[in-house]
Amino acid sequence: MRAKEAAERLGITQRMLRHYEKAGLMDIRRSENGYRIYGEADLRRAGRIRDFIETGFSTREIRTMASCLTDDGAGPCEGGIEQLLQKLGHIDRLRADLDARREAVLDRLAMLRDALSNHLEGSESQQVAPDITVPEGTPHGRRPNPAGVESGAARR
Amino acid sequence: MRAKEAAERLGITQRMLRHYEKAGLMDIRRSENGYRIYGEADLRRAGRIRDFIETGFSTREIRTMASCLTDDGAGPCEGGIEQLLQKLGHIDRLRADLDARREAVLDRLAMLRDALSNHLEGSESQQVAPDITVPEGTPHGRRPNPAGVESGAARR
DNA sequence: CAGAACGCTGACATCTATGTCAGGGTTCTG
């Protein structure tokens, strides 16, 4: 397929697709007229690159773990794992934090709702947020190092 | 504590600490001589900001969810239910975002680990990342669309 | 006290990610 479709399927702009290429992260085949021709594998690769970038990696870092971009789980993918684990650490810390906060909010919310209904029992009822449905959102529970400041000195 | 110590404990530079401040993400107390004085709560807040940033968020985006940076899940909350619901919305959206990122990372990680073990099956084994343990942290499982090209059109 | 170590501000510099525009082909369609 050509640029437009590829970009659409990936949810990014053609600009970025070219950017990845220029950054040396991919090498797209060209048709005789010079148009880029993306194959499914290219899409997958670009999709991974996109994800890496949206996860906070720079093309520079990604190039470092180029072997982590191919379909075939071949190459050792040196470097990739540690870097990923590190990111995971950041993400998990934030998640834990958000989970805690989320619960606090839910609690408060429930409390208010109770108070409210008890209060306007039988009154004209002002109908403030009538049917509060707790928006589901992945299970949450344990909450280690609540507001953890650190998690391993000397970084980056 | 003062700048140097704070920065060290957070694993970032004083420069960035000032950057967060200038970005309107925190407001650090000053001693009479003008020196910044960081308290534990400031550290926690800065730590979260740091994590958000390293997870790919910009100060601009972070400012948007400023209420997610405080320790107390409590907070002003004046305005009641609407505000709470709104906050809940932010939190959940944030969580969704983090989940996506987290999962992308986990997927890649699992994939890599598999490839790796399959690869050095019985060989002299170079011991690259010997005992990769997926850091526990909220349950995760399904992994549809392995090398997922897409993940929902119109993103961001 | 002198010098080291540290703090502050502001400015300039680099790198990336992205957007957008221009100038100029190529393809598809009514």
Added chain:
DNA sequence: CAGAACCCTGACATAGATGTCAGCGTTCTG
């Protein structure tokens, strides 16, 4: 065929994260 819709390259532009240096006060220590 004419115009729309695409594609390409290259350049200029912005924003944000970070680094680093200068010029200048403050603290701590031998």
